[in-house]
Amino acid sequence: MNRVVPVLLSALLLAIAISNPAYAGKYDAQFRQFLNSEIIPAARKAGVSKATLDRELAGLTPDTSLPGLVGPGGKGAPPKVNFQAEFRSPSRYFRDSQFNALVPGGRSLMKKHAATLDRIEARYGVPRRIILAIWARESGYGNAKIPHDALRVLATQAFMGQRAKFFQGELIAALQILQKGDVSRRAMKSSWGGAMGQPQFLPSSYLKYAVDFDGDGKRNIWTSQVDTMASIANYLAKHGWAKGRDWGYEIHLPNTVSCTREGPDNRQKISSFVNEGVKRVSGRPFPDHEINKPGNILLPAGRYGPAFIATENFYVLKAYNESDTYALFVGHLADRYGSNKSFVGQWKPMKETTRGAVRNLQLRLEGLGHDVGGADGLIGFKTRRSIGKDQEKSGFFATCWVG
Known part of the structure; x- marks a missing residue:
């Protein structure tokens, strides 16, 4: 079939939509203007061909059903849920049922890909249990539904999301991927936030870090x-x-060592x-190869939860997702591939x-002069220890947690 026909048809439908308000979406005309004035010139400057742009952007409309949109240009009040959502204990991330569901699949995949994982470990130096744990967390070893058209999601976020400028760069990166031909538009699926494939890479991360390890000539994070x-x-x-x-070790933290x-x-x-x-x-000693290397205290729920000594690798996990609970989930799941046991420390009831x-x-x-790491409504380590310092200054035993 002549490819010119569907392109012309898409252009015709778009023209009808723009000229007929009863047919067009609310933002379709403004969206098309945004693509023409902002995205296409930037993409051409980044080396994306006119043929690629004509093919991929023809007939594209915004998906206004995506959560968290604020309006064209990224201008508008953030959704109220951003600062009104309930803030709960980190314990909800660590229910045994989640780990019990993921551990068997990870063990099975380690056996299936044992030889390949040997080669991956030798090349990159990352343990297989860490690789499998991230894969599990991001997409359930590829079993999670990733239903969205990545290009449409990214274009919508660039047009009317809360981080419009950021997503403009990701949209152009996605166009570069499509031009390289590693994946078709139809197969390039993402989450509603634009994270693609089984490892949930944003397009810019794909361009930097995705690899062709199976030797078929394509960097395929969707089905390989x-x-x-x-x-x-x-x-x-x-x-x-x-x-x-390793990433870290669960510890007993004596009361003589302040949570601050x-x-x-x-x-x-x-x-x-x-x-x-x-x-x-x-009850075992720290490994000989770790004992004289640096570590730090990690208390995701202050004194209301398990305590850990974290290595620098814990913060490499956070480079994948900037969340203590995410990195701890990955590390804990990686440990449970060996011995499927819960944390020893308890998550205590908290406000x-x-x-x-x-x-x-x-x-x-x-x-009061504390560095909380930014007033974002999230309780990171700087906020936790600031709470503890304020508690100690007031004469209380520091718990480093709200309440």
């Missing part, structure tokens, strides 16, 4: 398990994975923590609040 695993390993290696080190010492900027030799009474919950209330607390702490 081998390329998916190798791409995850390459991503972590390029972000500084320290070969031979949490954070990667408070790293010291693990042996120094041992001298202060820190012990592994397993639930809202992101808005947390943000107000952060603003108050900033007013």
